Amino acid sequence: MQTVDLHSDDQSAVEQAAALLVDLLPEGWSTMESALREVAESLPDERISRIAREGEEVVGWVSGQEAYIGHTWELHPLVVKRERHRQGIGRALVADLEERVRERGGHTVYLGTDDERGETSLANIELYPDPLEHAARITNPGGHPYEFYQHVGYTIVGVLPDANGFGRPDIFMAKRIAPLAAPQT
Ligand SMILES: CC(C)(COP(=O)(O)OP(=O)(O)OC[C@H]1O[C@@H](n2cnc3c(N)ncnc32)[C@H](O)[C@@H]1OP(=O)(O)O)[C@@H](O)C(=O)NCCC(=O)NCCS
Numbered sequence: 383m384q385t386v387d388l389h390s391d392d393q394s395a396v397e398q399a400a401a402l403l404v405d406l407l408p409e410g411w412s413t414m415e416s417a418l419r420e421v422a423e424s425l426p427d428e429r430i431s432r433i434a435r436e437g438e439e440v441v442g443w444v445s446g447q448e449a450y451i452g453h454t455w456e457l458h459p460l461v462v463k464r465e466r467h468r469q470g471i472g473r474a475l476v477a478d479l480e481e482r483v484r485e486r487g488g489h490t491v492y493l494g495t496d497d498e499r500g501e502t503s504l505a506n507i508e509l510y511p512d513p514l515e516h517a518a519r520i521t522n523p524g525g526h527p528y529e530f531y532q533h534v535g536y537t538i539v540g541v542l543p544d545a546n547g548f549g550r551p552d553i554f555m556a557k558r559i560a561p562l563a564a565p566q567t
Contacts, residue, residue, distance in 0.1 A: 383441065383471065385478040388424070388431040395433055396421050398440035402461040409498045409546075410459070420459070430455070430482045434462075434471050441466045444475040446483060446491070454556075455483045457493040476534045480559045492539070492556035493531070498546050501526035506549035509541065517541045517553070531555050 388395055400417035403410070411417040424431035424445035434442035442462040449456040457479060462471045483491055497505045501524025509516050517538050522529050528538065536555040545552035 383434050383436050383474070385432055385434050385474060388421070388433045388443065390422070390425045394438060395435070395440050396425075399433060399443040399461075402440070402443055402463060403459065405464060406461045407459060409496070430479060430486075432475060432478050432482065434475055442471045442475050444479050446479050448486075448488070449492070452487060454490040454492060455479075455486075455488045457491050460493075472530060473534050476531075480557075484560050489560040489562050490556055490558055491536075492554060493536070494542070494545075494552040494554050495526070495528050495531065496546055496550065496552045497526055497528075498550045499524065499526075500549070502528065502553070504541060504551050504553065509543035509551060513541045513543050513551075520553075526553075528553050528555065 388399060390396065396418070400414055400421045403417040403420060404412070404414055411420060423429070428448065430446040432444050433440050444457065444460045446455045446457050457476070460472060460475060462475070480491055500506050501522065503519070503521040503523070504516055517540070520528070520538065536557045538553060539556045540554035542552040542554070544550065
């Protein structure tokens with residue numbers, strides 16, 4: 383497996399990345415048209431767009447965009463081909479994205495991972511008045527990917543109650559990927 387830039391002139395790879403979105407995250411991208419738009423938006427030089435490929439087959443895709451100039455990048459989105467889950471491809475793509483962010487001077491990567499399917503203990507309940515208290519006690523009966531991100535070093539840093547409608551929160555996670563000096567006191 384190789385991890386390489388996704389280029390706009392590689393139409394087959396662009397379409398395979400879009401097809402992964404529709405297959406794996408249909409809540410966000412229900413049609414090829416919307417998924418192709420998302421992939422196209424990841425291709426300009428100011429973004430990071432990387433695919434895991436085996437020959438001509440795309441087995442995963444990750445993208446990132448600068449969110450706090452010169453500091454922090456958002457990972458969005460990440461998908462690994464269904465038949466290839468739990469083989470280390472997601473971990474490799476996240477590590478690759480982090481390396482690309484370091485090259486561009488960033489020190490933190492963050493992401494939002496929605497719970498739209500009621501997979502975690504944060505779903506289908508009232509999270510106010512203390513969403514962070516619920517987040518501190520999160521459990522994962524449905525196999526939500528937040529645990530994948532914990533395995534690769536991310537920490538839950540917040541939760542947005544009802545982000546996608548009542549009981550469907552977004553879970554925010556982040557990781558420091560480069561040393562950062564604390565301010566002198
Ligand atoms: C989440 C996803 C990218 C993980 O990719 P993957 O290639 O299967 O992950 P890896 O094999 O690299 O797993 C890395 C570690 O995380 C663990 N892990 C992977 N998915 C997990 C899950 N859903 N729950 C708990 N742990 C998980 C693995 O066991 C492995 O642990 P270890 O190396 O410490 O033993 C993949 O399942 C996917 O594409 N899911 C659908 C799309 C999606 O949810 N994307 C994220 C939206 S924010």
